Amino acid sequence: MKILITGVAGLLGSRLADWVLENTDNEVIGVDDLSGGYIENVNSKVKFYKFDLVDQSQVKALFENEKPDIVYHYAAYAAEGLSPFIRKYNYENNLIASTNLITNSIQFDVNRFVFASSMSVYGDTYDPPFSENMQQVPIDPYGIAKYSVEQDLKVALIQHGLKYTIIRPHNFYGINQNIWDKYRNVLGIWMYQILESKQPTIFGDGNQVRAFSYVDDSIIPFWNASQNDDCIDQIINLGGIKEYTINEACKILINVTGSHLKPIYLEERHEAKYAWSTWDKSVELLEFEHKIDLEEGLAKMWEWAKTQPKRNRFVWPNYELDKGIYEYWKDK
Numbered sequence: 001m002k003i004l005i006t007g008v009a010g011l012l013g014s015r016l017a018d019w020v021l022e023n024t025d026n027e028v029i030g031v032d033d034l035s036g037g038y039i040e041n042v043n044s045k046v047k048f049y050k051f052d053l054v055d056q057s058q059v060k061a062l063f064e065n066e067k068p069d070i071v072y073h074y075a076a077y078a079a080e081g082l083s084p085f086i087r088k089y090n091y092e093n094n095l096i097a098s099t100n101l102i103t104n105s106i107q108f109d110v111n112r113f114v115f116a117s118s119m120s121v122y123g124d125t126y127d128p129p130f131s132e133n134m135q136q137v138p139i140d141p142y143g144i145a146k147y148s149v150e151q152d153l154k155v156a157l158i159q160h161g162l163k164y165t166i167i168r169p170h171n172f173y174g175i176n177q178n179i180w181d182k183y184r185n186v187l188g189i190w191m192y193q194i195l196e197s198k199q200p201t202i203f204g205d206g207n208q209v210r211a212f213s214y215v216d217d218s219i220i221p222f223w224n225a226s227q228n229d230d231c232i233d234q235i236i237n238l239g240g241i242k243e244y245t246i247n248e249a250c251k252i253l254i255n256v257t258g259s260h261l262k263p264i265y266l267e268e269r270h271e272a273k274y275a276w277s278t279w280d281k282s283v284e285l286l287e288f289e290h291k292i293d294l295e296e297g298l299a300k301m302w303e304w305a306k307t308q309p310k311r312n313r314f315v316w317p318n319y320e321l322d323k324g325i326y327e328y329w330k331d332k
């Protein structure tokens with residue numbers, strides 16, 4: 001079979017590609033525009049295409065050439081907190097790029113479409129844990145884009161028979177993560193800061209609650225999502241069996257790295273304060289197992305981070321909207 005993985009240079013996509021190539025006889029076709037991932041993450045056996053999925057004609061040409069059997073759609077810019085300030089980019093990159101892929105998956109008879117949605121679709125209306133049957137009420141453009149793609153997939157199944165599975169991952173981290181982007185993924189941001197001997201930054205009081213999972217614990221569940229027919233037309237949360245406050249998570253990382261730096265507290269952000277999800281459905285349908293604890297996972301990631309090239313920190317040259325932007329993002 002031909003497996004197409006978008007976002008193959010990113011955290012989740014690169015690790016799934018490695019696993020598929022090492023453990024199955026399937027061929028992996030990968031797409032990434034390298035806007036947020038690195039070519040060094042892409043397995044040399046991946047047939048790699050570099051382009052932006054917003055370009056419908058290139059998506060079509062890819063499907064004409066490769067005719068994939070299964071599509072894993074990971075490509076997105078997952079800077080949730082920044083998404084209100086880069087609205088057009090967010091919707092083009094996270095929504096239009098996705099519909100381009102869905103259109104061609106319908107046209108070229110893809111057997112299964114697995115979409116990496118997000119826990120952000122739950123917003124802050126409910127008390128956690130968030131379960132799959134709760135109505136989505138996202139609170140920012142990133143979550144709205146994910147929600148819209150979910151709805152588009154439902155219609156694509158009803159009208160065109162595209163068999164999809166929606167996975168809502170929750171705070172995966174690990175090797176191959178982009179730690180150079182100043183706007184996203186709290187553990188990556190802290191790891192970069194500690195590597196640079198800078199104090200780790202916390203938005204607000206640090207009492208926000210999240211659960212974290214190591215990237216390798218996502219691989220078997222994502223693989224099963226396309227292999228198990230019971231997953232068709234299903235939405236499944238993935239990750240996070242143990243909650244931590246952001247203060248606790250920061251302390252663990254500081255201990256793991258042996259650093260003596262202390263966190264500094266910045267202006268709070270517009271975000272859900274308490275957010276974690278149920279995981280029973282992922283155990284039942286995807287065989288999810290939380291194998292790697294936060295301490296162990298961060299230790300692996302720290303060892304990897306120390307071997308990484310010194311890259312410039314990614315900073316947006318211009319925001320689309322600077323009204324209401326936080327002080328710490330004004331400073332470039």
Ligand SMILES: NC(=O)c1ccc[n+]([C@@H]2O[C@H](COP(=O)([O-])OP(=O)(O)OC[C@H]3O[C@@H](n4cnc5c(N)ncnc54)[C@H](O)[C@@H]3O)[C@@H](O)[C@H]2O)c1
Pocket residue numbers: 006007008009010011012013031032033034035036037038051052053054073074075076077078093097116117118119168169170171172173176177178
């Ligand atoms: N990591 C998590 O915990 C988590 C949580 C919730 C949702 N997700 C979702 O899972 C997916 C993968 O997450 P990740 O952590 O691996 O992110 P990532 O940033 O590491 O990987 C995304 C990859 O997509 C590529 N990309 C982005 N826009 C593109 C475009 N228009 N065309 C081609 N390539 C493009 C980037 O260059 C990057 O390599 C994303 O859709 C994200 O929203 C991840």
